Amino acid sequence: MSRTSKKATILLWIAQVSLALLFIFAGGFKVLAPLAELERGPILLPAAFLRFIGVAELFGALGLILPGLFRVHRHLTPLAAAGLSIIMAGATVLTALTMSVAGALVPFIAGSLAVTVCVHRGGIPRLFPRVGVRRSVFSKA
Numbered sequence: 001m002s003r004t005s006k007k008a009t010i011l012l013w014i015a016q017v018s019l020a021l022l023f024i025f026a027g028g029f030k031v032l033a034p035l036a037e038l039e040r041g042p043i044l045l046p047a048a049f050l051r052f053i054g055v056a057e058l059f060g061a062l063g064l065i066l067p068g069l070f071r072v073h074r075h076l077t078p079l080a081a082a083g084l085s086i087i088m089a090g091a092t093v094l095t096a097l098t099m100s101v102a103g104a105l106v107p108f109i110a111g112s113l114a115v116t117v118c119v120h121r122g123g124i125p126r127l128f129p130r131v132g133v134r135r136s137v138f139s140k141a
Contacts, residue, residue, distance in 0.1 A: 030054025
């Protein structure tokens with residue numbers, strides 16, 4: 001393993017762990033908070049939908065870490081990152097529309113980081129096998 005790919009792997013793991021911690025916190029709150037408290041949030045969405053998003057965030061966080069940690073079904077990591085990026089795209093739009101554009105930077109950055117993990121863990125060729133994507137320094141040769 002070259003020095004560049006070792007650094008890239010370390011950076012990807014830092015991104016994955018950071019995202020996992022973020023989504024465990026956010027998803028855990030949405031799952032454990034009372035329904036009345038979820039309905040009082042800054043963005044008015046049905047509490048059941050927010051609970052569903054929380055469960056998806058928790059499973060996404062586990063999907064970012066566990067496959068690589070146990071070295072089984074590693075194809076699930078880019079899928080989890082892709083799913084979390086879709087959730088963050090929705091969060092970015094809703095936050096920009098209902099709160100402020102500056103507040104939408106946080107979900108935008110988290111979503112961008114999730115897209116980066118998806119792409120560099122081999123997600124694009126796995127999700128879209130006909131798309132010709134050159135290998136990056138993050139991909140294993």
